[in-house]
Amino acid sequence: MGRKKFTQFHIELSLQPTILSIVFFSLLAIILAFACGGVIFLFYHISPGVGYQTFFQGSLGSWYAFSETLKRTIPLLLVGEGLSLAFRAQVLNIGAEGQILLGAVAATWVALFSGLPSFLLLPTMFILGFLAGAGWALVPAIFKTRFAVNEVLSTLMLNYVASNLVLYLIAGPWKGKGVRGFTYTDTFPEAAWLKTMGITRVPYFTLLVGIAIAIGGYFFLKKSALGFELRIVGSSPETARFLGINEEKIVLFTMFISGGLSGFAGVGEVAGIHHLLRHPDHISLGYGFTAIIVAWLARANPLATILTSFLFGALLSGGDALRVSLGIPFQVVSVFNGLILFFLISTEHLSRYRIIWKDKKAVEKNGS
Amino acid sequence: MSEVENNWEKRPAEVAFRSITKRFPPDILANDRVSFEVKKGTVHALLGENGAGKTTLMNILYGLFSPDEGEIIIRGKSVKISSPREAINLGIGMIHQHFKLIPTHAVAENIVLGLTSIPFFFPAEKAEAEIKSLSEKYGLKVDPRAHVWQLSAGEKQKVEILKALYRKANILILDEPTSVLTPQEAEELFATLRAMKEEGKTCIFITHKLNEVKEIADAVTVMRKGKVVSTILPSQVSLEELARMTVGKEVISVVPRKTISDKIVLRLQDVSAMGDRDFPALLNLSLSVREGEIVGVAGIAGNGQKELAEVIVGLRQASRGHIFLEDKEITNLLPRDIASLGVAYIPEERNQGLVGEMSVAENLLLRGYYQPPFSQGFWVDWEKAEAYSEKLISHYQINPPLSDIPVRLLSGGNRQRVIIARELEQKPKLVVASNPTAGLDVSGVEAIHKLLVKAQEKGAGILLISGDLDELLKLSNRIVIMFRGEIVGEKEKEHWTEEDRREIGLGMGGVRR
Numbered sequence: 001m002g003r004k005k006f007t008q009f010h011i012e013l014s015l016q017p018t019i020l021s022i023v024f025f026s027l028l029a030i031i032l033a034f035a036c037g038g039v040i041f042l043f044y045h046i047s048p049g050v051g052y053q054t055f056f057q058g059s060l061g062s063w064y065a066f067s068e069t070l071k072r073t074i075p076l077l078l079v080g081e082g083l084s085l086a087f088r089a090q091v092l093n094i095g096a097e098g099q100i101l102l103g104a105v106a107a108t109w110v111a112l113f114s115g116l117p118s119f120l121l122l123p124t125m126f127i128l129g130f131l132a133g134a135g136w137a138l139v140p141a142i143f144k145t146r147f148a149v150n151e152v153l154s155t156l157m158l159n160y161v162a163s164n165l166v167l168y169l170i171a172g173p174w175k176g177k178g179v180r181g182f183t184y185t186d187t188f189p190e191a192a193w194l195k196t197m198g199i200t201r202v203p204y205f206t207l208l209v210g211i212a213i214a215i216g217g218y219f220f221l222k223k224s225a226l227g228f229e230l231r232i233v234g235s236s237p238e239t240a241r242f243l244g245i246n247e248e249k250i251v252l253f254t255m256f257i258s259g260g261l262s263g264f265a266g267v268g269e270v271a272g273i274h275h276l277l278r279h280p281d282h283i284s285l286g287y288g289f290t291a292i293i294v295a296w297l298a299r300a301n302p303l304a305t306i307l308t309s310f311l312f313g314a315l316l317s318g319g320d321a322l323r324v325s326l327g328i329p330f331q332v333v334s335v336f337n338g339l340i341l342f343f344l345i346s347t348e349h350l351s352r353y354r355i356i357w358k359d360k361k362a363v364e365k366n367g368s
Numbered sequence: 369m370s371e372v373e374n375n376w377e378k379r380p381a382e383v384a385f386r387s388i389t390k391r392f393p394p395d396i397l398a399n400d401r402v403s404f405e406v407k408k409g410t411v412h413a414l415l416g417e418n419g420a421g422k423t424t425l426m427n428i429l430y431g432l433f434s435p436d437e438g439e440i441i442i443r444g445k446s447v448k449i450s451s452p453r454e455a456i457n458l459g460i461g462m463i464h465q466h467f468k469l470i471p472t473h474a475v476a477e478n479i480v481l482g483l484t485s486i487p488f489f490f491p492a493e494k495a496e497a498e499i500k501s502l503s504e505k506y507g508l509k510v511d512p513r514a515h516v517w518q519l520s521a522g523e524k525q526k527v528e529i530l531k532a533l534y535r536k537a538n539i540l541i542l543d544e545p546t547s548v549l550t551p552q553e554a555e556e557l558f559a560t561l562r563a564m565k566e567e568g569k570t571c572i573f574i575t576h577k578l579n580e581v582k583e584i585a586d587a588v589t590v591m592r593k594g595k596v597v598s599t600i601l602p603s604q605v606s607l608e609e610l611a612r613m614t615v616g617k618e619v620i621s622v623v624p625r626k627t628i629s630d631k632i633v634l635r636l637q638d639v640s641a642m643g644d645r646d647f648p649a650l651l652n653l654s655l656s657v658r659e660g661e662i663v664g665v666a667g668i669a670g671n672g673q674k675e676l677a678e679v680i681v682g683l684r685q686a687s688r689g690h691i692f693l694e695d696k697e698i699t700n701l702l703p704r705d706i707a708s709l710g711v712a713y714i715p716e717e718r719n720q721g722l723v724g725e726m727s728v729a730e731n732l733l734l735r736g737y738y739q740p741p742f743s744q745g746f747w748v749d750w751e752k753a754e755a756y757s758e759k760l761i762s763h764y765q766i767n768p769p770l771s772d773i774p775v776r777l778l779s780g781g782n783r784q785r786v787i788i789a790r791e792l793e794q795k796p797k798l799v800v801a802s803n804p805t806a807g808l809d810v811s812g813v814e815a816i817h818k819l820l821v822k823a824q825e826k827g828a829g830i831l832l833i834s835g836d837l838d839e840l841l842k843l844s845n846r847i848v849i850m851f852r853g854e855i856v857g858e859k860e861k862e863h864w865t866e867e868d869r870r871e872i873g874l875g876m877g878g879v880r881r
Contacts, residue, residue: 225738225748232734236723241683242715243734244704 017351025351026297029343030311037336044328051326058321059314067200068320070207071273073313075100075287077210078265080294080305081217082258087300088221089234089254095140095155096262097288098162099133101280103263104270105166106132108174108185108277111192111270118191125192126267133263134256136162141255145248151255159288163280170277184278194272203272206265210306213261217302230254262288285316286334293341312337376587376601381405381441382539382570383429388438390424398424400594401438406539406587411561411571413585413602415578416614417809418779421594422574426541429572430462431455442539461532462541465548467524471517475499475510479531495534502533506563507556522553529560540564543574547807550668550835551873558584576809578610579838592616615811622814622821624662624843626862631659632694633829634680634798639689639699641679649675651853652689657798657829662820664844665833666872672853673833674716677802680831681713682706693798707735712791712828714784716802721787724776728766729757731775732790764789764819781812788819799823799830805839817843837876841869849875 034052041051059069079096086093107125110116116124140154167183176186194203221227233240233250240247269283270276277283290312297311298304319333383406390399399421406412414422427433429440431449439446442458449455455462469478476492476499487494492512499512508526516524525545532540546554561571561584573585581588582602590597590613597613605613634657643649649672657663667673678684680691682703691699698706707713715721722731733753736742742749742756757771766778766785775786784804791799801820805813820843824830834840840847841864849857849872857875859868 223747223750225743225746228730228737228748231726232723235725236719238717238720239723239734242703242713242720244682244702244707 021351022299025347026344029347030340032343032347033336033339036339037332040328040332040335044326046326046328051322051328054321054325055318058325059318064200065317065321067197067202068317069310069313070202071200071313072285072287072316073310074203074206074210074272075265075269075284076291076294076309076312077214077305078206078268079258079262079287079291080298080309081210081213081302082261083291083295084298084300084302084305085217085221085230086254086258087234087295089230089250090237091141091144091234091251091254091258092152093137093140093155093255093258094152094292095137095158095288096258096291097284097286098155098159099136099259099262100266100269100284100288101162101166102132102136103129103266104277104283105162105169105266106263107192107267107270108169108188111188112174112185118189121189121192122194122271125271126264129267130260130264133266134260136263137255137259138252141252145251166277166280166283170279174277176276185276188271188275192271193275194268196272201273203268206268206272209264210309214302214306221302226253262291290316290337293337293344296341297344376407379407379410380444382408382443383572384441385425385429386439386441388425388428388435388440390421390428390433390435397594399428399435402591402594402596403438404589404596404599406570406572408570409565409568410586411565411573411584413581413588414572414574414591415576415581415588415610416591417576417811418781419593420591420614422591423543425591426462426543426572426574429455430460430541456535456537459536459538460541461529461535461537461539463525463528463532463543463545465543467521467528469516469524469527471515473516474512475514475516475519475527475530476512478516478527479512479534483535499530499534502530505567506533506560508560520553521548522550522556525549525553525557526560537569539570539572541572541574544576545573546575546577546580551837552668552877554580576614578607578614578810581610582607590614611810614809621842622818624821624845625660625824626845628661628845629659632656633659633661634831635692636680637690637692639679639691640687641675641684642687643672643675648687649853650679650686653853653855655848655855657831659797659829660824660827661845662824662830662832662843664840664847665831665850666837666840666847666876667835667850668876669835671850673850674802675853676850677713677716677800677831677833680706680798680800681711707794708739710795710797712794712796712799714787714791714799714801714804716806716833718780718783718787721791722775722783725774727772728761728775728778728786729754729771731786732757732760732771732793735790735794760789760793765815779812781808781815784808784812784816785819788816792819792823795826796823796828799828800833801830802833803835804832805834805836813839837869837872840872847872851876851878 038048038051041048058065060066079100083093083096106128110125110128111121114124136158140149140151140158143149143154144151170185171183174185176184178186194205196202197204221231229245230250232243232245233247237247265287266283274283294305294308294312297308315336316333319330322328322332323330385402385404388399388402392398402425416422424433428435429449431451431454434450440449441447447458449458470481474492476496479499480486480492480495496512503509508530510519510523510526510530516527519527525548529540545557549557564571575581585602587599588602589599590610592614636653636655638652638654639650640648640652641650653676665673665676675684679686682701686699690697693709693711696709698709733742737748742753754771761769761771764785766782766789775783778786804820805816808816820830820832832840832843846858846860848855856878861868
């Protein structure tokens with residue numbers, strides 16, 4: 001034996017990350033985020049153990065907790081699916097938050113002011129809500145295709161416009177007659193309420209639509225000609241030009257769909273949960289931004305958004321439990337979101353490596 | 369033993385490799401007991417196919433990799449080089465294939481970058497005089513105050529060489545230095561290398577171009593599959609022998625078809641077009657290609673060849689003039705429509721023709737996915753596509769023969785095969801090929817030539833744009849010379865002679881006859 005070798009494994013660059021390594025590193029990122037997040041509990045003089053226990057009790061610990069998680073999963077799922085399509089085409093739609101609000105605004109108009117017969121209310125709300133979100137997203141899409149305006153900035157800025165539009169409506173022309181000092185609209189007629197599962201607050205229509213779209217979106221990307229074009233534009237715009245693929249069409253299409261699904265999710269929130277239009281922060285809880293992480297963690301795969309949106313739904317309801325039981329501000333959830341995204345991005349490269357364990361004999365042979 | 373060989377043996381070795389072995393787990397043996405000597409004051413060529421282990425060996429010498437076994441001896445001393453900094457201290461400089469310069473900085477700033485002796489303010493000022501004297505001595509003319517982004521590839525290379533010389537390099541490693549150069553720039557590089565030799569400096573020159581070995585090298589080491597085949601003096605071997613040593617078997621050159629029908633496939637009539645910088649790139653250009661004819665377009669890169677190809681396939685607007693495919697006018701049609709009328713395009717940038725992240729099967733379907741038999745409209749029949757790609761992979765000998773791996777994992781030659789397979793399967797009437805063999809090794813080049821000649825035999829007209837005059841002389845039935853957006857000369861021949869080569873070379877430089 002010559003030199004002594006301590007290393008019994010080595011790390012090598014694998015040419016293609018396997019699904020297993022992607023899953024492993026995604027989980028690792030989440031675990032690391034929680035480990036770091038534990039420090040927050042210490043700031044509030046709460047032992048991390050108690051903190052986490054409350055957190056899991058509140059998100060998955062009971063049927064009620066589970067239903068609260070599911071309730072928050074639905075908008076994340078719908079929005080996340082749309083963003084997955086957009087991200088696949090390298091169209092960076094950061095404006096889902098505003099698109100959700102536009103959907104909610106359109107639904108509110110239908111429910112309170114359209115005067116449609118009751119049986120037409122819900123269908124019209126969802127159709128107009130979809131179109132309102134899609135239309136809101138088409139504005140930056142057209143600016144991108146016509147004048148090459150960067151969509152990250154324009155979609156982000158339109159969020160504030162949408163938020164202020166809602167504030168104007170609920171404080172001004174749409175302010176409810178019986179709400180006195182509060183700023184929100186009147187309650188929708190019951191015909192404009194979505195049916196929920198049993199005694200929970202989970203509307204099953206939007207949940208089923210979300211799951212159906214996840215499956216449909218998966219096959220659309222994988223098997224359809226348009227989905228193929230979308231992926232080509234996303235991974236190599238140069239080649240798309242070489243092939244004569246109409247890039248503008250793809251940008252408009254993905255913005256239309258992702259905006260539309262966000263609008264649809266917005267309808268689900270006002271028709272299924274609030275039954276009125278209220279402060280933008282209450283309608284959306286930042287779903288439009290959290291869905292960006294949902295889509296990212298799912299590697300822009302619509303099917304995987306089912307899992308990732310559930311995960312973030314649990315995070316939101318767990319955060320709610322922390323606020324109620326331990327008096328920790330709800331914003332802590334944003335810290336967790338941020339940490340998860342941070343660790344995801346930093347472990348992204350690692351998923352390209354493989355750890356190879358050498359058996360002891362081989363090590364000795366090499367060392368001699 | 370001849371006198372030359374005797375003297376050769378007696379010359380002192382600057383670098384000696386002793387049984388260098390390098391493995392890349394799990395089972396790639398990149399270098400297998402590599403031993404040879406590089407004599408002081410010589411240009412030593414390292415010849416081999418892609419993947420022969422040349423670059424790995426040089427990365428070991430430059431301290432980027434450490435060898436598993438063996439030792440490196442520099443000027444008689446065994447050394448252990450564990451980082452590029454140590455290599456630089458030993459007087460080793462490396463010019464990589466892809467330049468490592470900072471585009472927004474001036475030439476002089478790039479040259480002094482990273483040196484510990486430079487002042488904090490105006491770091492490059494003092495160095496300018498020395499850079500000037502170095503550039504005069506070795507014929508490396510660059511303005512030290514110019515910014516790197518303003519420079520051509522050839523000039524950037526000069527900056528890299530200056531950088532190494534400024535760091536007192538005695539051993540210069542050049543990794544396929546001519547692959548980015550025009551023929552003129554390559555001549556200038558060779559002059560520089562000769563000047564360095566005079567000064568007693570040693571150059572190791574990685575290449576897979578045989579004629580370069582003959583032209584510049586004093587000695588050549590041929591590598592194949594990680595092993596040294598032989599180290600010899602170029603004067604003692606023929607090009608054919610060198611080719612056989614690199615490839616490992618006899619290389620049989622294809623012969624293009626010599627008889628051509630007079631049916632015209634492509635006709636350009638007074639076509640003008642703008643270049644990328646809104647500068648006219650094509651000026652009233654007229655050209656035709658007949659059925660089964662290979663028309664070579666000679667010229668120094670940047671004289672409108674790229675724009676010519678793009679204007680034909682619809683990627684660039686013609687500002688005036690007409691383009692006909694057979695009798696149909698195709699001027700300024702959409703690229704997809706032109707392709708479906710029977711125009712295949714092999715682009716200069718390989719990445720333009722492929723989606724690296726997508727599988728081989730998907731890349732083979734990039735032309736056909738939206739039309740029968742693969743699609744009736746919305747859905748794509750991926751099972752049919754799979755079978756189709758299996759067929760193409762075996763027919764065009766794409767290696768490794770797997771249809772589901774991302775195409776970026778294939779070697780350059782195999783990626784080019786994927787493009788050619790896809791384009792030729794459209795049964796084109798016209799093939800526009802832009803530098804189709806750039807960067808490929810000997811067997812890769814032969815394979816691509818074979819495919820082009822096969823398309824010619826099937827009756828396709830081929831417009832072959834190439835910066836490699838040897839390639840044009842080998843394949844073309846007719847050669848046109850482009851200079852500043854115009855065709856300045858044209859020749860049709862059955863066999864090309866040295867006289868023709870000289871004449872075309874002059875035409876490329878703008879000398880009209």
